[in-house]
Amino acid sequence: MLRGLDIRDMLIIDRLELMFQPGLNVLTGETGAGKSILLDSLGFVLGWRGRAELVRSGAAQGEVTAWFDLGPDHPAHRVLEEAGLPGGEELILRRINTAEGRKTAWINDRRASGEVLREVSETLVELHGQHDDRGLLNPRGHMAVLDEFAGHGAKQASVRAAWRALRAAEAAYAAAVAEQAALAEEEEFLRHAAAEIGKLAPEAGEEVVLDTKRRMMQAADRVREDIANAQTALGAQGAEGPMLDALRWLDGAAEATEGALDGPLEALGRAMDALAEAEAGVGSVLDALSFDASDLEATEERLFALRALARKHEVLPDELAALGAEYDAKLQALDGGVGATAALEKALVDARAAYRAAAEGLTASRRKAAGKLDKAMGRELAPLKMERAVFTTEIAEATAGPEGVDAVSFTVATNPGAPSGPLAKIASGGELSRFLLALKVCLSGTGTSRCMIFDEIDRGVGGATADAVGRRLAELADGGQVLVVTHSPQVAALGQHHWRVEKQVKKGMTLSTVVPLAEAERVDELARMLSGDTVTDEARAAARALLS
Incomplete structure (x- = not known):
């Protein structure tokens, strides 16, 4: 519910604060007094598109603040939560427009974009008038009106969920088919390359091992003789024999020297151990250098094969094993793809059936609701002096989408025997206002939480018709909030709260104000x-x- 509106330096308003109430709020005043300025200012703070020049002449900026009471289940809470804005029982919107045209908005004292402001405002206020392109004149909104009348929230959610599932199944199946087609195009290459790599069976790190082994075998002939000579020099025919002799001689003389040779004997023992270790190591190297000429040939053959295959596939030799595994995986996907694609195709068929069932159920419910809406409109149009008018909700087949497979449009015939047609072409301004009002009365039981504003919706009617318009506005306001800008005394008299818009001249400046009556x-x-x-x-x- 709209509780208050504070306007500063907007058009011909210098400072104005209004406090609105539940029920039917009426604004009256002479033509040109500034009633439309109030609506322009409200539309500005709600983020609606309107006049370009709003700042009062001579002012640096204009500012409008509106505050609303929100119930615990009000849809604005969801919008605020998704936008990361603070919520609560009270919602305060504030928007500034500088003289240069820069606009800045706040929601509950937090900066907000125009997009978020408009999304929030759509949950707060409905504005209707003779040229209401947000409602009856826009055929795109007719389906939403019918669904609101019928209470199709759960059915709509089911259709939207089925549509999302269908689109996901279509995407998955299309991706699988495309992948299979791509794999099929390179199947011959994959099978040849996988077989070639599989036959060679490369291992990660194998090239380094083979290259080291090859270089060692190539150098073996050159160094083998020197290593063999070194082994001889270390053995019994070389250093080991004299050292053993020295050890034996010293050991025999040790007793006579009363321990003086203990140190040399220990050192000689350590030298003998080191000599044995060196001789064993040299022997191991010599054994490693012993190879058959065919070993070198086989090593070189495999090393060159690895490098040639790596160059062919434009990878490093160490990457061949992983590449082979990748080709094998693609072949497995290709060989097993028929089954996977068949499963996805079945899932797609099931998703289509589920969507079709949900959409057909919604269509059937819409057709049933359309008849009820037409009858309800007939009952409401009669007191509005349009008892001869025929309102028809037409449902045609449309391209499938998240809202189902229906196209909904409202048509009217205003006189017996006259052809029916779209509201925008058949109904006059006054007739359109009454159609709109009748439709809103039909929707009044659907639990809307928005404040409804009617801008001179009673223009062109008077007498008993104006009284009927007023009574229906009062009915809409029962348990909610309706603001009406009117020139009709019959409508104004039914208001629970009444304000008069006045224009005054102060110090040579024309200003508009609003007075509670x-x-x-x-x-x-x-x-x-x-x-x-x-x-x-x-x-x-x-x-x-x-x-x-």
Whole structure:
């Protein structure tokens, strides 16, 4: 519910604060007094597109603040949560427009984009008038109206979920088919390359091992003789023999020296151990250098084969094993792809069937609801002096989508025997207003949480018709909130709260203001609306009769 509106330096308003109430709120005033400026200012703070120049002449900036009470289940809470904005029982919107045209918005004292502001405002306020392109004149909105009337929330959610599942199944199947086609195009290459790599069976790190072995075998002939000579020099025919002799001689003389040779004997023992270790190591190297000439040939053959295959596939030799595994995996996917694609195709068929069932169920419910809406509209149009008009909800087949497979449109025939057609082409401005009002009354039981604003929706009607319009507006306001800008005294008299918009000239400047009216003041305002500039006693009596 809209609780208040604070306007500063907008058009011909310098400072204005309004406090609105539940029920039917009425704004009246002479033509040009500034009623449309109020709606322009409200539309500005709600993020709607409107006039380009809004800042009052001479002011640096204009500012509008609106605050709303939100129930615990109000849809605005979801929008605020998704946008990461603070919520609560009270929602405060503030928007500034500088003289240079820069606009800045806040929601609950947090900066907000125009997109988020408009998304929030769509949950807060509905604005309707004779040229309402957000409602009846826009065929794209007719389906939403019918679904709201029928309470199709759960069915719509089911269709949307089925549509998302269908699109996902289509994408998965298309991707699998495309992958199979791509694999099929390179099947011959894959099979040849996988077989070639598999036959060679490369291992990671194998090239380094083979290259080292090859270089060692190539150098073996050159160094083998030197290593063999070194082994001889270390053995019994070389250093080992004299060292053993020295050890034997010293050991025999040790007792006579009373320990003086203990140190040399220990050192000689350590030298003998080191000599044995060196001789064993040299022997191992010599054994390693012993190879058959065919070993070198086989090593070189495999090393060159690895390198040639790596160059062919433009990878490093160490990457051949992984490449082979990749080719094998693709072949497995190709060989097993028929089964996988068949499973995805079945899932797609099932998803189509599920969507079709959900969409057909929604279509059937829409057709049933369309008949109920047409009858309800017929009942509401009669008191609005349009008892001869025929309102029809037409449902045609449309391209499948998240909202189903239906195209919904409202058509009317305003006179017996006249052809029916789209509302925008058949109904006049006044007739369109009454169609809209009747439709809103039909939707009044659907639990809308938005404040509804009607801008001169009663233009072109008077007398009993205007009274019927007012009573339906009052019915819409029961348990909610409706704001009406009106020139009709019959409508104004039914308001629970009444404001008069006035234009004044102060210090040579024209300013607009809004005055709340007490009971006596309401009598004078209704009398003015009935009689014009000169308010007569008869007009006051008629005004009192309307109020009673």
